[in-house]
Amino acid sequence: MPEIVLADSFVESKCVLKSRDHRPISVADMYRVIAERLKADFSPTIRLLELLPVFLHGSRHAEVRRAMAINLSAARGQQEHAAQQVVDRLPELLAPGRSVELVEEFVRPLWDALASANGTRFAIDPGLSKKAARLFDDKSRLRERLEINEGLRRFIESEPDTADQRLIALGQNVLGATPLIGTMARSLHAMFSANLGKSLKDVCFPKRFPSSAVPATDRVPVDGSMNNAVLAHDVTRCVLNSPKFSSGENDEMLYGLGEHACLGRPIANAAWAMVTDKLASLDCTIRSSALTLVTDAPQTAEDLLAMNVLFIKPSSLRVEIGP
Numbered sequence: 001m002p003e004i005v006l007a008d009s010f011v012e013s014k015c016v017l018k019s020r021d022h023r024p025i026s027v028a029d030m031y032r033v034i035a036e037r038l039k040a041d042f043s044p045t046i047r048l049l050e051l052l053p054v055f056l057h058g059s060r061h062a063e064v065r066r067a068m069a070i071n072l073s074a075a076r077g078q079q080e081h082a083a084q085q086v087v088d089r090l091p092e093l094l095a096p097g098r099s100v101e102l103v104e105e106f107v108r109p110l111w112d113a114l115a116s117a118n119g120t121r122f123a124i125d126p127g128l129s130k131k132a133a134r135l136f137d138d139k140s141r142l143r144e145r146l147e148i149n150e151g152l153r154r155f156i157e158s159e160p161d162t163a164d165q166r167l168i169a170l171g172q173n174v175l176g177a178t179p180l181i182g183t184m185a186r187s188l189h190a191m192f193s194a195n196l197g198k199s200l201k202d203v204c205f206p207k208r209f210p211s212s213a214v215p216a217t218d219r220v221p222v223d224g225s226m227n228n229a230v231l232a233h234d235v236t237r238c239v240l241n242s243p244k245f246s247s248g249e250n251d252e253m254l255y256g257l258g259e260h261a262c263l264g265r266p267i268a269n270a271a272w273a274m275v276t277d278k279l280a281s282l283d284c285t286i287r288s289s290a291l292t293l294v295t296d297a298p299q300t301a302e303d304l305l306a307m308n309v310l311f312i313k314p315s316s317l318r319v320e321i322g323p
């Protein structure tokens with residue numbers, strides 16, 4: 001396992017994120033090493049990873065980022081329309097007297113609507129997007145990785161001519177899912193638990209997500225190969241969200257900074273605005289709000305250093321609605 005250094009002050013983290021001397025870890029290179037060691041063919045996985053801007057650097061990053069940005073901006077209208085339809089169900093879901101599990105009944109359907117309106121003419125299997133995210137979890141077992149790899153191979157071979165375009169659309173959905181679902185669930189919980197018993201009409205909802213599901217991101221020096229970075233103890237974990245930052249600093253860092261700043265920011269902000277506009281029109285109260293997470297949110301430097309996936313995943317958000 002690499003030794004990781006934490007950049008946990010706002011200034012230091014921002015400096016590394018904006019530095020031209022640092023790049024993200026190449027997960028494709030990690031799969032190249034596994035493929036070589038096991039004599040296994042991970043080429044479908046590597047092809048997907050080489051189309052995810054978050055792990056790329058230099059001209060390849062610029063090229064892929066541009067292609068994804070074009071897709072996402074073409075998708076914007078369609079995605080907003082699809083999201084609004086899910087948001088319009090909120091008054092019924094939050095009817096007084098009900099007890100609702102908002103991750104399953106609202107937040108995931110909202111993400112599914114955004115993901116299926118992804119601006120391409122290709123339907124992307126949501127099951128494959130969910131599984132593909134397991135490729136970046138270093139706790140995933142080899143057998144699972146091999147199964148996902150075979151799923152990707154079938155996906156590529158089903159229509160080889162459009163494979164890269166479909167992989168880019170798949171990649172958008174892989175990269176957007178956990179940050180959006182986690183940030184939305186944590187932000188709703190933050191607002192509800194701070195305003196229990198108050199009519200939603202009287203709650204002052206912030207313009208930005210008040211909480212994040214992406215606490216940190218990793219960088220390595222540009223000139224170090226993957227192996228060097230691992231061996232030479234030079235992975236820097238840049239903190240993006242921290243109780244030690246001011247709310248302005250957390251806001252500034254929510255979507256990352258520099259060359260890898262989030263491409264989903266406009267649609268994520270639009271979704272938060274739609275949700276909070278609808279909530280602010282409801283004359284009901286939240287009696288209780290309980291959020292459970294798949295893994296606990298990091299509280300200390302040790303927790304941050306121990307994270308194997310840099311996302312906080314919610315499992316449920318149970319709310320009880322009062323009059």
Ligand code: HEM
Pocket residue numbers: 024052053054055065068072172173175176177179180183184209212213214217218240253254255256257259260261262263264265267268
């Ligand atoms: C509130 C929800 C979201 C949050 C908090 C969030 C956060 C982030 C952060 C912090 C990064 C930078 C990672 C790094 O520097 O290593 C990032 C990158 C990225 N995000 Fe998001 N994200 C969200 C939603 C989305 C959505 C909905 C999509 C797609 C539809 C998306 C697509 C991307 C992409 C493609 C990148 C990589 C950009 C690049 O490397 O050039 N994100 N996101």
